[in-house]
Amino acid sequence: MENLSYLFAAYTVIFAVIFLYVLFLWRRQARLDAELRSLEGGLRMVREELAEREASPSQASR
Numbered sequence: 001m002e003n004l005s006y007l008f009a010a011y012t013v014i015f016a017v018i019f020l021y022v023l024f025l026w027r028r029q030a031r032l033d034a035e036l037r038s039l040e041g042g043l044r045m046v047r048e049e050l051a052e053r054e055a056s057p058s059q060a061s062r
Helices: 004-055
Strands: none
Touching: none
């Protein structure tokens, strides 16, 4: 029973490390989601521009 404090300390450290790792992954995933939304928006704008140019070729050649 005298080593129970070491066991508790070890589990506390392990759970703290796991919690910090999950927190890191969660924040990184949020940043990646934001970047992906930004890239999708840019791609959507480019596609709309191309569609407009294809729809009116007479204006694009001027």
